[in-house]
């Protein structure tokens with residue numbers, strides 16, 4: 001029998017909306033899931049925003065205070081899609097209240113924050129899923145499978161890139177993202193967190209790293225009203241950008257493989273240019289998020305001049321079959337979140353974790369902290 005899971009969303013900006021849509025779409029794509037999410041309530045501090053969400057998506061109740069969600073017995077599972085500085089407080093409180101959590105990356109401001117949420121989840125015996133959505137792309141799942149099969153030989157090195165222009169406009173408002181106290185790291189938490197997770201997903205644990213960071217737009221105008229996403233602001237008082245716009249990092253993996261991870265939020269001309277190239281002794285895989293359904297694959301026995309062919313993902317690659325019946329029908333970002341919602345709800349239903357967990361968030365956050373330390377000290381840092 002299908003069981004109902006009451007869900008709540010805390011913070012209704014971009015991610016709050018995407019999580020809500022994912023809950024609504026999950027039964028369409030994964031009808032065999034033994035649980036059905038039922039929207040119960042949405043918490044949002046900006047006046048009117050929760051009410052608009054309720055009107056549009058059908059939440060039967062709203063609140064300005066997320067603590068009401070922790071106390072609500074109708075709520076079994078909570079999406080935590082508020083800014084980073086609230087992840088620890090809300091994540092720990094929800095777990096202690098016995099709620100399962102689907103929490104956005106990077107899970108707090110530091111590895112210590114991520115660890116606190118992970119410990120609370122473990123102690124409460126609830127399930128925790130983290131928003132490392134790029135893992136869910138069927139082409140990424142296929143790349144992992146190919147690498148694990150040994151067909152591409154021993155993995156030697158990876159290049160992971162995450163270039164974006166979301167902060168390239170000098171009029172981009174000084175939102176929580178640019179403050180240490182509310183955002184933590186800059187592009188480290190925003191984009192490099194995804195890069196670290198992808199690198200670990202494909203190549204295993206990172207042993208040590210050496211990073212360099214930079215701030216290229218040192219001041220921005222303070223917003224005059226409520227913000228969501230990447231709001232522009234002109235005329236407001238200027239304030240300092242407190243975290244990095246750019247990071248470049250050398251990686252050494254426990255396997256002996258090497259890597260380079262580069263991420264920027266201020267690269268004019270780059271829109272969601274995320275991807276990787278992984279090289280093995282016999283082949284390679286190439287992925288670009290903007291062509292999510294394609295994986296470049298070089299395999300064979302030639303070593304030199306070995307061709308690269310494009311595989312269009314289809315049923316049989318990751319969760320593609322839940323969306324389209326034949327190869328080369330494009331999937332989108334929101335579909336990755338539907339897969340994530342499925343993993344979360346399946347974890348809740350079965351009591352076993354599917355998809356990235358809070359422990360993965362701790363690993364990612366530990367690497368990000370190490371990047372900050374390495375950049376400040378100018379040295380390699382070994383991950384504990």
Ligand SMILES: NC(=O)c1ccc[n+]([C@@H]2O[C@H](COP(=O)([O-])OP(=O)(O)OC[C@H]3O[C@@H](n4cnc5c(N)ncnc54)[C@H](O)[C@@H]3O)[C@@H](O)[C@H]2O)c1
Pocket residue numbers: 010011012013014015016043044045046049064066081082083084086104105106131132133189190227228229
């Ligand atoms: N997985 C991804 O690809 C991805 C993409 C974007 C953002 N994120 C993560 O999602 C989180 C949210 O990012 P976003 O882009 O949606 O930000 P956003 O600014 O668009 O939304 C955050 C929302 O939280 C609300 N909020 C702030 N304080 C609150 C409180 N005390 N109680 C309730 N609501 C509160 C804000 O008013 C806003 O509506 C961040 O942690 C970010 O790192 C993940």
